[in-house]
Amino acid sequence: FTVPGKEGSIRNLTRSSGVREAQVVWSPDARWIAYVSDRSGEDEIYLVPSDGMGPEQQITIGYKGFKYQPVWSPDRKKLAWADKDLRLWYVDVTARKPVQIDRAKYGEIHNYSFSPDSNWLAFDKPSSNFLSFVNLYSLASGKITAVTSDMTSSYGPVFDTDGKYLYFLSDRDLHEVIGNIDFEFANPKTARVYIATLRANDPSPFPALSDEAEVKKSEAEPSSPTPTPPTSPTGTQPAPTKEVSKKQPKTTPPAKPGTEPKGADAEKPAEFHIDLDGLQQRIVAIPTEPAASIRTLAATKGFIYYSTLPIQGLNGPLAGEDPTVHVYDLKERKDKTLMTGVQRFALSFDGTKLLYEAGDEGSHSYGIIDAKPGDAPKKVGDGTLSLTNMRAEINPPEEWKQIYNEVWRQEREFFFEAAMNGVDWQKIHDKYAALLPFVSDRYTLTYIMGEMIGELSNSHTYVGGGDYPDLHPVNVGLLGADFELDPASGRYRIKKIYPGENWNAQLRSPLTEPGVNVKQGDYLLAINGRDLKAPATPYEFLVNTVNETVTLSVNATPATAGARNVQVKPIADEFGLHEQDWIEGNRRKIDAATNGKVGYVYLPDMGAPGLDQFVKQFFPQVNKPGMVFDVRYNGGGFVDQLIFSRLRRVLGAMQSARNWESNPVPFPMFNGSLICITNHYAASDGDFFSYFFKQYKLGPLIGERTWGGVRGIRGQIPLIDGGYITRPEFGLYGLDSKWLIENKGVQPDVVIENRPDLVVEGQDPQLEKAIEMILQDMQAHPKQLPARPPELPAYPNGPGM
DSSP, X not given: OBOOSSSXXXXXXXXXXXXXXXXXXXXXXXXXXXXEEOTTSXXXXXXXXXTSOSOOEEOOOSOOSOBOOOEEOTTSSEEEEEBTTSEEEEEETTTOOOEEEEEOSSSOOOOEEEOTTSSEEEEEEEOTTSOEEEEEEETTTOOEEESXXXXXXXXXXXXXXXXXXXXXXXXXXXOOEEOSSSSOEEOOOOEEEEEEESSTTSOOSSOOOOOOOOOOOOTTSOOOOOOOOOOOTTSOOOOOOXXXXXXXXXXXXXXXXXXXXXXXXXXXXXXXXXXXXTGGGGEEEOSSOOBSEEEEEEEETTEEEEEEEOOEETTEEOTTOOOEEEEEETTTXXXXXXXXXXXXXXXXXXXXXXXXXXXXXXXXXXXXXXXXXXXSOBXXXXXXXXXXTOOOOOOHHHHHHHHHHHHHHHHHHHSSSTTGGGOOXXXXXXXXXXXXXXXXXXXXXXXXXXXXXXXXXXXXXXEEESSOOOOOOOOBOBOSEEEEEETTTTEEEEEEEOOOOTTSGGGOOGGGSTTOOOOTTOEEEEETTEEOOTXXXXXXXXXXXXXXXXXXXXXXXXXXXXXXXXXXXXXXXXHHHHHHHHHHHHHHHHHHHHTTOEEEEEOSOBSHHHHHHHHHHHGGGTTSSEEEEEOTTOOXXXXXXXXXXXXXXOOOXXXXXXXXXXXXXXXXXXXXXXXXEEOTTOOTHHHXXXXXXXXXXXXXXXXXXXXXXXXXXXXXXXXXXXXXXXXXXXXXXXXXXXXXXXXXXXXXXXXXXXOHHHHHTTOOHHHHHXXXXXXXXXXXXXXXXXXXXXXXXXOOSSSOO
């Protein structure tokens, strides 16, 4: 589609149901639009006239895989792109013979841009230490020169439109902060925009300022001779600068892409060159505050545009900052806020307009504003694009076929090994493709794709979402309590109230909040004035009441006489309260059985909630001589090694002050007996934790064999209808070069099954065995901290001991 900024109509340029087109980009003269399409069955680059008055033209052919964002050269003759095989390419859009520029080894190449004369390409790629570094590629010589080293992470290079500078981002600001709970550091704000001066004789972008008056020559005074232009590195004389025409490009596209328009449009810029020697020494930082992350970087004459993000915690961005688009004025040396609430933007080729995207995953809005900063920042909503009439006619069977083929291709190209676990992947495609003519809705398509990727017999092969009907679900308010029916009266008695942490919104327990006079054993007689009696249930009367004020009538007896009314706000989910109650119940069991000597840490997953629980539970108990770790039902994640770095700290010495008890070095650290409980629901990074607990010899692993699924993914890959797929890309192998865990799980040192009948009776054989074994280990191998040495005697006379 093309969408007018204000006046005009929305154009559907391709009308291609059953084809996925993405990575769209305008040509510099606005005559052509380049994009990646899977029309051929594989990703290829196509062009189409921007006014829709011409056929689609295929620029690349014969590729098998996935292509990333095409980028135009300023002369409109070339396109650069990268692919999933970690390669970077460019092609002349007329000759159509792709040239491979480089190939990375440690990750895809995503950032690349042409120089103003279209003869150089700047790009970054990851090094073996996974820090990216910036490179320059000469189209004339085919040589690559590093602009930065891999001692710092540098990325996102873009050229100055005047050809003087190369801008890029880099994480070089090292303002370490120390945690409030653990003595560990982090680097919350490292990113800044940097400038490399391309020619050795050009002045710094930030020369020393002086108020000294300039001496002007009299008009009558003879002028100095015209100096000879400097010689370029190739020995040629630079061409004289010509004034570039300001006429707007014609709307009629040329017969072929990449052909030069005639007349004023054919004016060429002055000769461009780069002095490669000493380039790394000509790098300076723009004098702004460092950012946690910079999302987008663009430049036009005299101005640098970039968007900053707030510090990202595992639970989301920290409060106090918003995503912000900045404009740095090189002449005035001032950084201004163009607008807030925006992460992504694109600058027009002439630098006069800026397209922004606002919103989150649920909803997006787009707008076009003037790129020149004003006296006050712009606001989200300024220049909003009307997308109401942006509609496409979809043929569902064609779209379902495209989705099916893409899911199959995604696994073919990204699955952790090309052998596809020994499966004939083409045969599997054909087997399930035979069912596509019988698909009548997205649910059926999802089922078929799930069966197809299930043939890989691999974990983390998920597919879901998509163009489903909106079922308009209703919420049901919950009170954080269990009820039991009194058969005699038909009333509901509050059997148990789950204690929460009412200072934490995620663990709010409505019946325990201040001023709510409700006790276990009370009867719930009415809700919002509606008499509650069996066969009705409390939940029927709590529909659509989440976070709404609800009046409960309660009494110590089933009678209405003497009942009292209390107001509460029901919650949407009680799982957190139930889990917290289970954790604290286990801790009390261990505390009672060990006389307070053994701590207990439960990790529900290896993401944000799991790391929060580790910090919350581990450090307050770090001085106990024993600790039970519990990863049963662990949902996985990625933080296992962050936790192990704390568990594997080695006692090196003791620190003592005169009036304090001694403490270990490093601090804080655990110096005692460890044991871990796992089960068949410990999955993914829960598998990892169970494996490495054994591998690092931290203590016995007891329970049941784990889930056995460790092939890692990079989140959910979006599909054309809003659905998703996951691709298992990363496998784990051991020091003996053998694949680990997948489809096997981690076998405990001691196998203990939690039989359902025993669990229902309130027993936990796995936890009970853990208590027994850790007490035995503490008795057999006590770990005592060294005592403080005796007082020192007086130092002897003389120069030394």
